[in-house]
Amino acid sequence: MARPQNIRLTQALASVLPRRRIRILASRCGAVRRRRKLDIVALVYSLVLGFGAGDKRTLTGLRRAYHRATGTRLAASTFYARFNAGLVRLMRELVVEAIDKLDPPRPRRGSVFAPFREVLAIDSTLVRLHNALEDAYPSVWRNYMRASAKLTVVMNVLGRGAKTLGMTHGSRHDVHLLEAGPWVKGRLLIFDLGFFRATLFKAVDHHGGYFLCRLRKKSNPVIESTNTNGYAHLIGRKLKDVMPQLRHTVFDFDGRLGYQERLPPHTTHDVHFRVVCLYNRELDTWHSYVTNLPPSMLIPEDLGAVYAARWEVELFFRELKSHYRLDQLPTKNRHITECLIYAAFLTVVLARKLYQHLLSPRSQDRRRLPFDRWAAIVADVSQELLQLLLSRRDRRFREHRLARYLRREAVDPNATRMTLATRAEVGIFGPA
Numbered sequence: 001m002a003r004p005q006n007i008r009l010t011q012a013l014a015s016v017l018p019r020r021r022i023r024i025l026a027s028r029c030g031a032v033r034r035r036r037k038l039d040i041v042a043l044v045y046s047l048v049l050g051f052g053a054g055d056k057r058t059l060t061g062l063r064r065a066y067h068r069a070t071g072t073r074l075a076a077s078t079f080y081a082r083f084n085a086g087l088v089r090l091m092r093e094l095v096v097e098a099i100d101k102l103d104p105p106r107p108r109r110g111s112v113f114a115p116f117r118e119v120l121a122i123d124s125t126l127v128r129l130h131n132a133l134e135d136a137y138p139s140v141w142r143n144y145m146r147a148s149a150k151l152t153v154v155m156n157v158l159g160r161g162a163k164t165l166g167m168t169h170g171s172r173h174d175v176h177l178l179e180a181g182p183w184v185k186g187r188l189l190i191f192d193l194g195f196f197r198a199t200l201f202k203a204v205d206h207h208g209g210y211f212l213c214r215l216r217k218k219s220n221p222v223i224e225s226t227n228t229n230g231y232a233h234l235i236g237r238k239l240k241d242v243m244p245q246l247r248h249t250v251f252d253f254d255g256r257l258g259y260q261e262r263l264p265p266h267t268t269h270d271v272h273f274r275v276v277c278l279y280n281r282e283l284d285t286w287h288s289y290v291t292n293l294p295p296s297m298l299i300p301e302d303l304g305a306v307y308a309a310r311w312e313v314e315l316f317f318r319e320l321k322s323h324y325r326l327d328q329l330p331t332k333n334r335h336i337t338e339c340l341i342y343a344a345f346l347t348v349v350l351a352r353k354l355y356q357h358l359l360s361p362r363s364q365d366r367r368r369l370p371f372d373r374w375a376a377i378v379a380d381v382s383q384e385l386l387q388l389l390l391s392r393r394d395r396r397f398r399e400h401r402l403a404r405y406l407r408r409e410a411v412d413p414n415a416t417r418m419t420l421a422t423r424a425e426v427g428i429f430g431p432a
Helices: 009-016 019-029 040-052 059-070 076-081 085-100 198-206 239-245 300-308 311-322 334-358 371-380 382-390 395-409 420-425
Strands: 118-128 148-156 161-169 187-191 210-214 222-226 250-260 268-280 285-291
Touching (some): 009 334, 009 382, 009 395, 019 085, 040 085, 040 334, 040 371, 059 382, 085 161, 085 334, 118 311, 148 334, 198 210, 198 250, 222 239, 239 268, 268 300, 285 300, 300 420, 311 334, 371 395, 382 395
Parallel strands (some): 187 210
Antiparallel strands (some): 222 250
């Protein structure tokens, strides 16, 4: 049996956060003005991989992680003083560059996703902040949390790799966080009702992209033509009026819906799109979806499974909070808070890069290498990865031992479990 290729962990980690690039950006962003006792590269690595020090992510734990990995002891005031606007800009730039270095997987031939360049899930999540930050980050629910940040992620469904990250205050509505442009061409965008907006649908279609979203319960489109046989007599009527007359579990039609502009003079316009209604026997209810995908690209029976793949972005947020401690922001300092948010996001990108480098798709079935399991393993060895990056003593031996551990533990013993993205590709709808 051939031995697995020995891929150096330090090379994979450094490809996401190169030392020289960190120093260049740090100087450009104003994070470093002159050489001091604290090393900026070691600081960035400690923020990204030092979250596992202790039961919770704390500033003291990050400072101790820096001390253990570098052997340099810092006073608390010296460590905290380095969190400034320049370091925030540096972390943001590193996130943007790190995302571009991920290799997104392509849809398999013959799969439901094959006609698209990429399948992107878009969603937002709220991160609770210290109450002292309510002026900069007001929350939507003041009685529950006075300050919160809203993170919006555009993510590749197949690889669960983020494409973009946006951060704003928690009181801003989702509908204003997504703007269509030339970047949507040939791509399928899947989003929830928070992004339901007729002007967004028109913009995505105008730029050559595709969208898939749930239909609002209060929406009542007019049926213009039907793609399901036996319902031609319903043309010209509204959806809610004909629902009791539907005899099949699928109703596919092209509809028209009016919307009014928010700004004066508040004129009313019409938008045309395809609506697919699927009957859920278990819940005894209809699920309605709106899209501009023609029936030749996506049949109604597969549409529900494709929309279910949107939950991959929800799992992405759960991974950030459960394993990489995104929701642990124990500070009222705005700069520290923003740095820790970007650091958690860099941890995910770094874990994805390790996944791509260390686990060959030819050696194992991807269904047996779930990201949730991988995230827990990376979080468990984060301190060892940090010391591996910053210490040169016995690096080869520790690297070989750690790589062997990661390869063995990453494989899910349940060979029949399928991820949401895999089920969507093969058109399986519902829980595994």
